[in-house]
Every structure is written in structure tokens, then in C-alpha cells.
Amino acid sequence: DAKTTQPTSMDCAEGRAANLPCNHSTISGNEYVYWYRQIHSQGPQYIIHGLKNNETNEMASLIITEDRKSSTLILPHATLRDTAVYYCIVRPFRTYKYIFGTGTRLKVLA
């Protein structure tokens, strides 16, 4: 299973873009990258996922490098409510199991 590496913590000013990096250098060609966040011990909340192309939805954008060895989650205008632990997960094709790391603790500052 491909492992992911994320910074332990990051700060971001409210209203600015938050860019959260993730390294997944052992990713295989058919493995998706998923991002979830967890706010204060609630259940993880799905944010976005992608395979090769960059993706955007109402919550965030996902930028995946051409070699797929790393990705960046972008919250375009961070708010205080975006303070959470953000998990980057590589899901093997046709498997059921998410392997969570320790994630990045994002603190949005007023």
C-alpha cells in the first residue's frame, strides 16, 4: 500500500489560501488520492479525490503533479471553520481499506 507523508502542522491566515502538501512517491498508476478532514473528533469529512487530473469542487482544489508522486490540497479562502486535521490517503484500486496517517493539523488564524 502506498504511504503518504504530510507536514504535522500548518498555520494559515483567515481569508488566505491554504495549501496542504502530500507526498505519495510510491503511488501506483491506478491508485486514487483522497483528501478528508476531521474537525475536533467528529467523523472524517470527504473533501475531494483525484487520479491524474487536477480537480475542483465547492470545497477545494486538488493539484496532482504530473508524475503523481505528490499532491496539494488548496482551500482558496480559508475560514476559522477550516481549522481541522487534514488527511491525504492513497486508495489502492478495488480495495476497501483506507490507510490514514497522522495528517496535517491546519490552524486558521484570525
Add this chain to the structure above:
Amino acid sequence: DAGVTQSPTHLIKTRGQHVTLRCSPISGHKSVSWYQQVLGQGPQFIFQYYEKEERGRGNFPDRFSARQFPNYSSELNVNALLLGDSALYLCASKSTGVEETQYFGPGTRLLVL
């Protein structure tokens, strides 16, 4: 639309007891997975069930068991509770199809004394 629901929200047990946690998936989802999250760590995979069959098991002892019912709801059972079983237990249901996104419930917080 209702998301994944779990019950109870909180639970206190003593060592050696047994506990049953319940999960109802999103309507139309046939797959349910269970995760354990110890304080300060990411969730750890316990089980996945699809169409009432176990499709995967994580590295957990046999004290942990689960089942899925015809309506796709699920129970997680833990026997002979240990202090180390204190955790947030998360249930996730999964849509079908290639991209198979999992959606998590709010969790059940179990405290073993």
C-alpha cells in the same frame, strides 16, 4: 439526505464487558467499513462488509467481530474489553463504482474503565 448514522454516541464500559456498536449506511450504499481511532492518531481499519459478507479485516484480535444485516446496517461487537479499546469507533459507507468514495458517520466514543 441522511448521512451515515451511528449509535450510541457515547458509551462507558468496564474491563471484561462486551459492547455492540451500530451503524446505518447512507441509503443505497451496500458496503460498510469500521475504523478505530485512538486519541491523537488517524483512524485504523477494522472491517469491511459488502452485501453481508466480510470483504476485509484489519490487524485486530478476534475479540472484534462484525456483521451486516439484509438492510445493510451493521454491528461491531467487541468482547472482553480492555482499557486500550477506548477510542472513537467510526463507521463508513461506500458508494459503488470505480471511484468508491467512503462517507463517515459521527462515530461512537467508547470509554473503558
